[in-house]
Amino acid sequence: MEIKGVLDQLHIYNRTKIQDEKKDEVRSEEKATSPGEDKVVLSSRAKLLSGIIGKAKEASEVRKEKVEQLKAQIQEGTYLPNAEKIASKMMENEIDLFL
Numbered sequence: 001m002e003i004k005g006v007l008d009q010l011h012i013y014n015r016t017k018i019q020d021e022k023k024d025e026v027r028s029e030e031k032a033t034s035p036g037e038d039k040v041v042l043s044s045r046a047k048l049l050s051g052i053i054g055k056a057k058e059a060s061e062v063r064k065e066k067v068e069q070l071k072a073q074i075q076e077g078t079y080l081p082n083a084e085k086i087a088s089k090m091m092e093n094e095i096d097l098f099l
Helices: 004-033 044-062 064-076 083-098
Strands: none
């Protein structure tokens, strides 16, 4: 099962988190200096989170068939996961979060 699109988005989110917080602070200061004017500004962090949520929703519908197939294999006792492949992917994803 490949969820790389979501993990890639999460990786980008983690890398830009601090930068976005600084930008949000600057925007907050700018808001305070312009009285009488209301406006909504979405940070790049909020936009990124929205993209992550969208990808997750898309993935869940696309993968429905695969999930049903795996459920059937598990119930029948024919599902044989490749432990080495799973562990390898888990390590790759962990490493990607910190690079």
